[in-house]
Structures are given as structure tokens and as C-alpha cells.
Amino acid sequence: MSVATPSPDTLKTGPDSTVEALRQRFEEKIVLEQATLTGWPVLWVARDTLTEVLAFLRDKSQAFEMLYDLSAIDERLRSHRRGLPVSDFTVFYHLLSVSRNRDIILKVALSEDDLALPSIVPLYPNANWYEREVWDMFGITFQGHPHLSRILMPPTWHGHPLRKDHHARATEFDPYTLTVEGQDREQQALKFDPEAWGMRRRHDDSEFMFLNLGPNHPSAHGAFRLVLQLDGEEIIDCVPDIGYHHRGAEKMAERQSWHSFIPYTDRIDYTGGVMNNLPYVLAVEKLAGITVTKRAETIRVMMAEMFRITSHLLFLGTYLQDLGAMTPVFFTFTDRQKGYEVIEAITGFRMHPAWYRIGGVAHDLPKGWEKLVKGFLDWMPKRLREYERAMMENAIVRERTRHIAAHDTTEALAWGITGPNLRATGLDFDLRKQRPYSGYENFDFEIPIGHNGDAFDRGQIRIEEMRQSLRIIQQCLDHMPAGDYKADHPLTTPPPRERMLQHIETLITHFLQVSWGPVLKPNESMQMIEATKGINSYYLTSDGNTMSYRTRIRTPSFPHLQHIPALMRGGFVPDLIAHLGSIDFVMADVDR
Amino acid sequence: MAYTLTRATDAIATEDSRYPLNEQRRVEDPVKQQIHRNVFTGKLEEVLHSAVNWGRKNSLWPYNFGLSCCYVEMTTAFTAPHDIARFGAEVIRASPRQADFMVIAGTCFLKMAPVIQQLYDQMLEPKWVISMGSCANSGGMYDIYSVVQGVDKFLPVDVYIPGCPPRPEAFLHGLQLLQDSIQEERRPLSWVVGDQGVYRAEMPSQREKHREQRIQATELRTPDSI
Ligand code: SF4
Numbered sequence: 001m002s003v004a005t006p007s008p009d010t011l012k013t014g015p016d017s018t019v020e021a022l023r024q025r026f027e028e029k030i031v032l033e034q035a036t037l038t039g040w041p042v043l044w045v046a047r048d049t050l051t052e053v054l055a056f057l058r059d060k061s062q063a064f065e066m067l068y069d070l071s072a073i074d075e076r077l078r079s080h081r082r083g084l085p086v087s088d089f090t091v092f093y094h095l096l097s098v099s100r101n102r103d104i105i106l107k108v109a110l111s112e113d114d115l116a117l118p119s120i121v122p123l124y125p126n127a128n129w130y131e132r133e134v135w136d137m138f139g140i141t142f143q144g145h146p147h148l149s150r151i152l153m154p155p156t157w158h159g160h161p162l163r164k165d166h167h168a169r170a171t172e173f174d175p176y177t178l179t180v181e182g183q184d185r186e187q188q189a190l191k192f193d194p195e196a197w198g199m200r201r202r203h204d205d206s207e208f209m210f211l212n213l214g215p216n217h218p219s220a221h222g223a224f225r226l227v228l229q230l231d232g233e234e235i236i237d238c239v240p241d242i243g244y245h246h247r248g249a250e251k252m253a254e255r256q257s258w259h260s261f262i263p264y265t266d267r268i269d270y271t272g273g274v275m276n277n278l279p280y281v282l283a284v285e286k287l288a289g290i291t292v293t294k295r296a297e298t299i300r301v302m303m304a305e306m307f308r309i310t311s312h313l314l315f316l317g318t319y320l321q322d323l324g325a326m327t328p329v330f331f332t333f334t335d336r337q338k339g340y341e342v343i344e345a346i347t348g349f350r351m352h353p354a355w356y357r358i359g360g361v362a363h364d365l366p367k368g369w370e371k372l373v374k375g376f377l378d379w380m381p382k383r384l385r386e387y388e389r390a391m392m393e394n395a396i397v398r399e400r401t402r403h404i405a406a407h408d409t410t411e412a413l414a415w416g417i418t419g420p421n422l423r424a425t426g427l428d429f430d431l432r433k434q435r436p437y438s439g440y441e442n443f444d445f446e447i448p449i450g451h452n453g454d455a456f457d458r459g460q461i462r463i464e465e466m467r468q469s470l471r472i473i474q475q476c477l478d479h480m481p482a483g484d485y486k487a488d489h490p491l492t493t494p495p496p497r498e499r500m501l502q503h504i505e506t507l508i509t510h511f512l513q514v515s516w517g518p519v520l521k522p523n524e525s526m527q528m529i530e531a532t533k534g535i536n537s538y539y540l541t542s543d544g545n546t547m548s549y550r551t552r553i554r555t556p557s558f559p560h561l562q563h564i565p566a567l568m569r570g571g572f573v574p575d576l577i578a579h580l581g582s583i584d585f586v587m588a589d590v591d592r
Numbered sequence: 593m594a595y596t597l598t599r600a601t602d603a604i605a606t607e608d609s610r611y612p613l614n615e616q617r618r619v620e621d622p623v624k625q626q627i628h629r630n631v632f633t634g635k636l637e638e639v640l641h642s643a644v645n646w647g648r649k650n651s652l653w654p655y656n657f658g659l660s661c662c663y664v665e666m667t668t669a670f671t672a673p674h675d676i677a678r679f680g681a682e683v684i685r686a687s688p689r690q691a692d693f694m695v696i697a698g699t700c701f702l703k704m705a706p707v708i709q710q711l712y713d714q715m716l717e718p719k720w721v722i723s724m725g726s727c728a729n730s731g732g733m734y735d736i737y738s739v740v741q742g743v744d745k746f747l748p749v750d751v752y753i754p755g756c757p758p759r760p761e762a763f764l765h766g767l768q769l770l771q772d773s774i775q776e777e778r779r780p781l782s783w784v785v786g787d788q789g790v791y792r793a794e795m796p797s798q799r800e801k802h803r804e805q806r807i808q809a810t811e812l813r814t815p816d817s818i
Contacts (some may be wrong), residue, residue: 043675099762152738153703153738154702156701161738166737167735167737168736169735169736169737170731170734170736170737170738170739170740170741171735171741175741175745176702176705176741176745176746177611177745177746178608178610178611178705178706178709178745178746179607179608179609179611179612180605180606180607180609180611180613180705181607181608182609182706183706183709183710186706186782187706187710190706190707214786215704215707216657216658216711217686218656218686222658222659222660222663223659223660223701223704223707243703244703244704244707245659245660245699245701245704246701246738247660247699247701247734247736247739248734248736248737248738248739251736251737252734252736263733264733267660267661270660270661270664271664329671330671330672331672333667333668333671333672333673334671334672334673337668337673345818346818348815350665350757350759351661351664351665351757352646352661352756352757363815363816364669364816366815366816366817366818367817367818368817368818371818372818382675384689412754429665474747539691584661587659587660588660592632
């Protein structure tokens, strides 16, 4: 491991040394520093210096090891952009420095008739898929990209969905029909063409086998396709093919009110439940200037951690099942059922409660919640011990996973790996500690880390994470603050019901807030959280409307899947299955 | 009871024929028609149908196929707390060729639709389809460019399960409804006996069946207590 573990103290405010350094080095090429609520410096840079600036930032002295996110925004219909450089389409690059625990966002303005940028794949390998996505969604080309093609939409698709002039609804055009001919055409288009990917069909005297793993395969955890180039059992190369689960969540955000988009967030990482609401409502609250009450914060943390546990339990069951153990899934799902009893009693639903609200949560904790939570806290520890004993100490599991698909911290950062998969390499980087949000700084818990960054550590670490989550929930139970479960703020949605019927003013506000939704001031904000699978964030752009102008959802599983080929080349098929099980991904968290 | 007759017309499918390919028609119960002709063979046929259907409905092998969130609740129904083995449907098959029914558990994506069709075609008769969750039923909350607004745009669906996601119990309920409908089916008893159409009974709508009882509920529990 070559990356030093950061300490929370490095996260200070005040003039940013990076910005100073950039200004000195690049002078007028740094066009502007934009004031936003993202919490990071946002710099507009000239297109011709982009690569140099990025190279400078990645360099030792600045140490931005990770390309955290890369996407674009169609600015053509945005009305509030006074003071910003002229731009039809803006591409942004979000860099993250783990060792210095700070971020920077770079923006490049593009004009409609010249939508091209240099590809930055040589600098950051994980830019590959992000650039393909920007091409797919916006039609912006990246010169020098190794394989610029559609990634989320089918190869036969026309148009770029995230452009403002592209329709959003399926019902806006003719109902879907599938004809015999259409079926053949689509199947042809899905056929893998090795030459297009620069792959050879044979070598010396043996012919390679090309095998489709997916789009429906029990080990692919959903609609995911991986094309393997095999020489016997050995994987020469592989090409992940995603987009089979693209539900257009980012486009959807552009036509839902700030409030009514909350249920869509639940379905991003669909095993994470309300954990998904958290970064979104926190980002909206930044835009609205709402500070939530201590009670609301603590309730949120408690429920988010409940979902971390149910999600990790699902992971554990399927991970071991992929390794051939049929029983664990029955045990872990029994525990999940126990967890859901608590979740359901509190939020009213199992998987997708959509329970957080702008400014708080949907309702207060029900009477008797303590007993339920306590029951769960008493039940889990002995089960976790059992899992460790029966599964992780099992010789077959160890043989199948130890030193399999291992990578070090430097590699992980270069590929944008976050969450438990990053910590398995021995790096202590958990946003709940490094950049506490929603009151995590008040809790006493530890961050488990691994050593080898292999499939075994990725499994082991999650069992330990569940223990820590139980500790957090215990503290919520012991010290649940009294008070309101909603903030007293005009933009809290829906406003407290008790006050609604007192006079006409509150009634009108209530009505507007619920029917049209709150109007948020034009600005940009962002919130990252340590979600179940890694860092999840929402980057919101408000144009002073009831709806978001652009919502960028950065999900952890996207880069995790992109990393597969680099890791699996030269490996064996059973190792790939073990690795797929250990990544812990759901396709909704990849394709959104 | 009214029946829907489906006849295999694959042979005459042209390039622009739309899925589902087979032609469907509403008819009377074919066994009842027989009765008018010969009481004895009519009775015999009825007994045979019900014996075969009894066997079919109690050993339904599901295809291990999931699309998104709903699939998690479907798997939950397979595990210990809900125990689908009680209904004889625990033999999950990873290959469509060995499976009896397919549950479209999740969103039907545009990019996935041709793949779903392919997998469905690979299943052998007799086969059934359950559409699980709002997305599969109608597109649900995703009226968006990349989502097919309901899997019945191209697959013949036998049972629709509402919910987003439906609870595991709802899935089990849907499975039982499928079993009920299988009990009433008339499939060829052999390739030389009778006409070769598939007759599916039109089962009563659950919404209408339970409406009376449901509207009796006037007081809903508040979320204040557990
Ligand atoms: S119906 Fe709901 S739970 Fe099911 S796949 Fe669709 S969004 Fe997910």
C-alpha cells in the first residue's frame, strides 16, 4: 500500500492550496472559479489545457489519485447562469484525493457545433466507461478514446437521451412492439464481435472460445453480460456489457419535483432502501438551506444502518452461494426477515420505503420501536459469529477466495473503487469517519479494513461492518434525542401536518408544497455518502424551479464492474465467479 | 367457464408478425362440448385432464430469472421464512429448457426485451409466465424512454402480481392463482388425441372477487404504534 491513510483534520476550509497552485501554473487558462454548494472548488478550464491540468492534479504534489466522476450537463435551456462561461454542453470532471481528503471539480465548456474533447483514458483508466456514457447520453465525442460506443442504450438506438430535446417518456412515442424481424435484428446487434474490440479469434494452433456470461446468468446478479475470451478455463480477456438495467433515473429527475423524486432514489441501489434517500435529501437540504433536527439525523442514521445490514446479509448469502454453498442464503435471509420486521414497523414498507423527506423523515418513530430494535440487536451477534465460524473458516471458502482477484490500493484508486472493496486493500477511507455527515461524528464505531484486497477480505470485511452497524444502532437506541422529526423550515416537504390547519397561510403553503413541490434557489450542490456498496453521491443542479435541472447520480458499482477485465485477465472461470460474488453489486446501481 | 384457445401458428409467422405470435380466440370449455356427443368419453376426458393438471400444478419448476428489485422479493419467497417448497415450486432451474414457468420479476428494459423473448422461446411447453411487480405489469413508475411499458407487450402473461415490489407473500399468492388456473386448463392429452390447441380458463378477477370485503374496511391503522 502506498497511499497514506488520511485524517479528518486535513479536511479544512479556507483558501484552497490546489486552486492557488493551479492559478499560478495555468494563469488565465483557469477561466473561472464558480461558487457552488458542492463543498469543493469548481473551476472552469479551457478545453485545450484540460489534459495538462488533469495531469498536474494527478501528479504527486497534488495527489488526486481518483477520477471520482465524469459526466456532462446540457446547458441550453438553463436560464440562471449569469457569470458562467458561455456553454451549450458542459463536461465536468470530479477528482478525489484520498491522501489529502479533498476534492476538486473541473468544468469544460463546449459549443453545440463542436462537441469534442480529448479522452483522458491515458491519465485515469476508469474514464473509459464514463466517457462512453457521456457519448451515449449527450453525443459528445472523446478524441483518442479506445472504444467510443454506446454503453447504456442498445446498439440500435438513435439519439442521446440526456439532451434536453430528447423525449423522456416511453408513452410519448408508439407503444413498444416486438416483431420477428425486430427480434432478429436486435439479436444480431447483440452478437459479440471480437475484432471490434481488438481481440484475436485464435492464437498459434488453438482457437479461443467466446462465451457469454449473461445477460441472464445466476452468478451475474441481474441483467449483466460479460463476454469471456477463453483458452480452456483461462480467461484471456473479457468485456463487460452493461445497460440492460438502464431505467433513466437521471432523466426522470428532470421531470419529478424535488420531493417526488425520493422514491426513485430507493431503486438505485435497490438493496440499500432508505440509505439511497440520504445523499439525495442531504443535497436538497443544502440547496434549500435546511438544518435538520438531531432526532431526524439520528433516525436517519439508524435506518440507514439497518439497511446496510440487510444489504450485507444479502451479499453474504449470495457470495457464498456463488461459491457453491447452498445453505447460507437460507440463514441470511432469515436474518433479513428479522431486519425487515423492524424496518417495516418503523417505515411501513420492506424494500423501498422512500421514507426520508426533505427536512426530516416521513413520520416519527412508532410507540414500542425500542423493543423491536433491541430484539434485532440481540439476535444478530450470535448469527454473525456463526457465519464466521461456519463459512469464513471453511476450508473450501478460503481456498476459493484467498488471493483471488486481489488488487492493491493504488490500483483500486486508479479504477475508482470505493467502499468495502477499497478498504479490503488496507486503506482506511470511510466517509462516515473522514467526511462525517448526518451526525456520524457523534458515534463510536470502527472501520474494519482488510490486508490483501482479495475476494476473501471483501467477504470478511462485510461481516465486521455488520457488527459495527449494530454498534451504531445500539447507540441510536440508547441515545435517541427527543424533539421533532422534521425541521422547522418553510421548505420542509411536506410541512408539519399539525400546523397545516391553523391558518390560511400554512394551508396554502402546505398545498403548494405537496402539489407543485418546493422551489429551490438556482445553485449546485452535492452530497456523498458511504452507501452499502461504496460511495454514492447526488450532484444536483437547480435552475430555480420545482424540478431539478440536472441530477447526476454517481454510483459505486459502475466503476467496480469496469475494473473486472483488468483484474481477471489470466484468471480462471471459477475465480471470476468468486470475484463477481465478492464485488457486491446490483445492476440498478450500475446502470441507474 | 369461458376459455381462451391458443394455437401454435409459428409456421406461418412472417417477418413483421408481432410477438406474441400465437393466435388467440375465446371459446367454450372444450370438454363440455364433448359431453354433448358422448357422456362416457366426456367424463373420462375430464378426469384425465384433472389428473394431469393436478400433477402439473404441484410440481412447477421456476426459471431462475431476475431483472431487478422485484427479484429480491421473489428470492425471499424461495428461502426459509417463506418456503416455497410448500407449493412444490422449489426446484429452481438455471436453464430455460428445464423450467416450467418464468417470473418476470422486475423492469422490462428495452435492451433486455429481445433477450427475454429469446429465453421464453427456449422454454418448452407447457409453460407459463407470471408478471411480478408494477414495472413488469405496466412499466410502473418508469414511464421512461428505456423501459417497455409492461411485459405483456410481447409475452403472453398468465398472472399479474401488483406491488412495487410485491411482498413475498403476494408472490406466493400469485403462484397459487397460477396453480388454480392450471387446474382448469385443457391441453392436448397426447399428440394424437383431440385437437392440438391450448385452452386456458378465464379466471375471475381478484379485484372484483375481493372488492366487497375490501371496501368494508373503514378504519386504517395509524403509523403511531407497531
Ligand atoms: S415494480 Fe418496483 S420493485 Fe419491482 S422492479 Fe419495478 S421498481 Fe423495482
